Amino acid sequence: MCTLYPTGPIQDLLKQTAALQRFSLINGDLFATLTDREIVVLTLVAEGLDNPAIARGLEISRSTVQNHRARIRDKLNIIAQPDYIIFALAYDLIHF
Amino acid sequence: MAYLTDKELLEHFQFYLLQVECRLREGEDFKTIGKQIPYSLQLNDPKTFEIRNMNKKGTEHVGFTLGEIRDKWNEYIKIVHPSTVVNLSNILPALYASPNCSKTLPFVQYVKLFGKSIFSPVISFTKPTSLPNGMHLWLSSSPCDLGKKAKEMERVVSMDEFKLKNFKRFQTLTKREVEILQMLANGCDNPAIAEQLFISRQTVETHRKNLRIKLDLNSYRDLMKYAFSFNLVQL
Numbered sequence: 001m002c003t004l005y006p007t008g009p010i011q012d013l014l015k016q017t018a019a020l021q022r023f024s025l026i027n028g029d030l031f032a033t034l035t036d037r038e039i040v041v042l043t044l045v046a047e048g049l050d051n052p053a054i055a056r057g058l059e060i061s062r063s064t065v066q067n068h069r070a071r072i073r074d075k076l077n078i079i080a081q082p083d084y085i086i087f088a089l090a091y092d093l094i095h096f
Numbered sequence: 097m098a099y100l101t102d103k104e105l106l107e108h109f110q111f112y113l114l115q116v117e118c119r120l121r122e123g124e125d126f127k128t129i130g131k132q133i134p135y136s137l138q139l140n141d142p143k144t145f146e147i148r149n150m151n152k153k154g155t156e157h158v159g160f161t162l163g164e165i166r167d168k169w170n171e172y173i174k175i176v177h178p179s180t181v182v183n184l185s186n187i188l189p190a191l192y193a194s195p196n197c198s199k200t201l202p203f204v205q206y207v208k209l210f211g212k213s214i215f216s217p218v219i220s221f222t223k224p225t226s227l228p229n230g231m232h233l234w235l236s237s238s239p240c241d242l243g244k245k246a247k248e249m250e251r252v253v254s255m256d257e258f259k260l261k262n263f264k265r266f267q268t269l270t271k272r273e274v275e276i277l278q279m280l281a282n283g284c285d286n287p288a289i290a291e292q293l294f295i296s297r298q299t300v301e302t303h304r305k306n307l308r309i310k311l312d313l314n315s316y317r318d319l320m321k322y323a324f325s326f327n328l329v330q331l
Contacts, residue, residue: 013252019331021248044268048315048329080283085320087242096255 031091033075039093041068046088068085105242109135109221110200113233117225127151134245138234142188142224148231157218174302177206177215191224192234199223202216209238259325266326268310274328276303281323282330 026030034042044054051069055062072078076087088094112133119129120139130137130151136158139149150162158165158175165172173181183203191201200223207213220236237245270278272293279289286304290297313319323329 007204013255014248016255016324016327016329016331017248017251023331032235046317080285081316081325082283082320082329085317086329089324094317096251096258096324 017035020090022087024068027076027087027090031074031087034072036067041065042072042084043088043093045072046067046078046085046094105219105285106200106202106221109202109235110223113200113221113223113235115331116233117223117227120225122229130154130157133235135241136218136234136236138236140222140232140234142191142230142232145184145188154236157209157238158207175208180205188222207233255325258321262311262325263324265311266322269307273303273307273310276300277319277323278328279306281320281328301311 040058043052044057049057051062051065055065058065072084076083078084078087085094089096113136116133116137120126126139126149130149131166133151133153136154136156137151138147138154140147147162147165149163154157155161158172160168160172160175185203187201191199200221202219202221204221205218207218208215209218216238218236218238219242221235222232224230224232225251275287275293276289279292284292286297289295290300293295293300307313307319311318311322313322320329
């Protein structure tokens with residue numbers, strides 16, 4: 001049994017959910033440019049897999065994974081690692 | 097993903113309807129209450145079908161404001177499917193005749209929602225009230241809104257669970273470590289963090305290692321989950 005600690009009101013979490021929804025509305029056009037394959041790669045990146053693991057999982061070469069990632073970065077204007085996860089969360093590719 | 101069962105759904109709407117009725121009886125303003133209800137809310141005259149009051153969500157739903165509905169009733173009634181009008185004129189008088197105010201009646205209406213060219217189903221719940229003027233409360237929601245709401249709530253609950261489970265662990269972090277976690281979650285890399293906090297890159301590495309161990313992080317995803325749960329991400 002784990003001990004439960006009070007976490008306080010959930011306003012933060014509600015605001016976050018609303019913010020993710022806004023994010024998905026604003027970036028809908030960008031996201032729509034991704035191919036099915038790129039969406040798969042984005043999901044795996046957001047799940048926390050590294051390039052070699054993705055290459056193994058999809059049975060493609062590492063450089064292909066790198067190419068996919070580069071294209072995803074360009075299409076979605078991704079600057080840093082968290083952006084992948086925020087996109088994946090906003091479009092329901094991963095769940096926390 | 098879990099959906100609400102019929103019973104839970106009914107209870108969910110009943111909860112809102114009762115809350116609204118109580119607050120109206122206590123003299124609270126319809127507009128204030130309406131803003132806090134995540135569904136379309138109407139106050140209707142059961143005898144004439146006239147809509148006496150409607151919240152903003154309701155206006156967004158049908159694309160008509162209360163004034164527009166009054167002025168252009170003939171246009172408004174066109175967005176309601178004829179079968180729904182017949183259906184309502186059959187069931188509403190029975191409800192109106194019943195003296196039992198705690199009864200909530202669920203039904204489906206077919207309505208052309210704002211911006212749509214086809215009729216879509218809308219789940220509505222209506223309840224007679226004990227308000228002096230005998231108005232009925234109507235609460236309506238399109239099923240796709242309901243699905244979204246359920247999913248939203250599910251996310252909030254699962255994040256809160258995560259927070260509960262990992263509260264103690266999170267508290268073992270030093271102030272500096274939380275600071276670095278926050279910066280990482282908002283897209284700073286090691287050099288940027290070192291520069292902003294006036295520490296060496298080596299020190300940043302050490303902090304990150306400690307974070308990894310203390311929170312048992314295996315990937316950036318795990319880090320982001322903590323950051324989201326403890327509200328450190330700026331969206």
